[in-house]
Amino acid sequence: xxxRPPTRLSVFVDYENVRHGARSIFGSPSTDxxxxxHVHPDLLGxxxxxxxxxxxxxxxxxxxxxxxxxxGRQSHRNLxxxxxxxxxxxxxxxxxxxxxxxxxxxxxxxxxxxxxxxxWAGQGKGIDVLLALDLVRGARDDAALP
Numbered sequence: 001x002x003x004r005p006p007t008r009l010s011v012f013v014d015y016e017n018v019r020h021g022a023r024s025i026f027g028s029p030s031t032d033x034x035x036x037x038h039v040h041p042d043l044l045g046x047x048x049x050x051x052x053x054x055x056x057x058x059x060x061x062x063x064x065x066x067x068x069x070x071x072g073r074q075s076h077r078n079l080x081x082x083x084x085x086x087x088x089x090x091x092x093x094x095x096x097x098x099x100x101x102x103x104x105x106x107x108x109x110x111x112x113x114x115x116x117x118x119x120w121a122g123q124g125k126g127i128d129v130l131l132a133l134d135l136v137r138g139a140r141d142d143a144a145l146p
Contacts, residue, residue: 006058009059011048012131013041013065013067015068018044019038020037041096042064045063062095063095064097066090066098067099069103070087071083
């Protein structure tokens, strides 16, 4: 009897979708701290791997790919600093691969008297496409991506 090769698991995370989903399910976006909903990519990957081992004992985590839009100059400076610190910390974690893309901004509110923009709305354009391309490449090549 031949044993089958171990099952390799790569996790792909659209970070903002996961964070917003966690906030809406487990908290109150209007009253909770801005950190509510943040997840640790390495721990999420390990949890998903462990859950899958109930049906496949050979499963092993090869990588966690995190995709996230990088705040631009229109966002608050503290948000950009926090983003840089957080993604740098993730990138140092074994098996965690971080990919970012600059966010694009549109005027969300304007001063009715002056017409000046008072609030910008950021959109993480390109993150979904980047994630999808890496997912397809990994499946096609049957390999964990760098």
